[in-house]
Amino acid sequence: MIGIIDYGMGNIGSIVNSMNHLGANCGVITNPKNLDTCERLILPGMGHFKTAIARLESGGFVEALLKIHGKGTTPILGICLGMHLLANYSEEGQCAGLGFIPGNVRRFPGNNYPVPHMGWNEVKQVTEHPIMHGLSNSFYAYFAHSYYFICESNSDVLASTVYDITIDSIVGSGQIFGMQFHPEKSSHAGVLLVKNFLSFSC
Secondary structure (H helix, E strand, C coil): CEEEECCCCCCHHHHHHHHHHCCCCEEEECCHHHHHHCCEEEECCCCCHHHHHHHHHHCCHHHHHHHHHHHCCCCEEEECHHHHCCCCEECCCCEECCCCCCEEEEECCCCCCCCCEEEEEEEEECCCCHHHCCCCCEEEEEEEECEEEEECCHHHEEEEEEECEEEEEEEEECCEEEECCCHHHCHHHHHHHHHHHHHCCC
């Protein structure tokens, strides 16, 4: 089963619809004790980083996710804010994240482009990876965010996007992945990315 983690700050409905469209067996997880029953996990998110990490902590999800990550056998996909939560630290709330993919989250400078970054933008592959199988070297996806992820290691950057500055729009380390955009709102490319995540083997 694909577990969609519900901690009260994710766009759960559209992700469930996306899973149903692909014929995937999915369930919304509100109890961290049920995470061990899932073959894959999706960590969505919309809102403020500090609030999100506090809710994960108070709900018991942080401890459970750390244990699952330590085993290294369960693929996890973070979407938008969910991707940020995978980082070591975020300027939004100035607090620590899960630390699954070494990196930090910063706010767009807003010098030449409006913040938040909203709408369709180009995603360019940086590193060949099975998560992007079947996609062209560049494709378009739907973004909605004011903060962006910076990987510590270039080897964890799978795709990038230019919006005033170059940002890491798909990241991956081992079985952990993050997508800055919303694949469930990104038409054919988004469907294919989710499908690839569902078939990814650690």
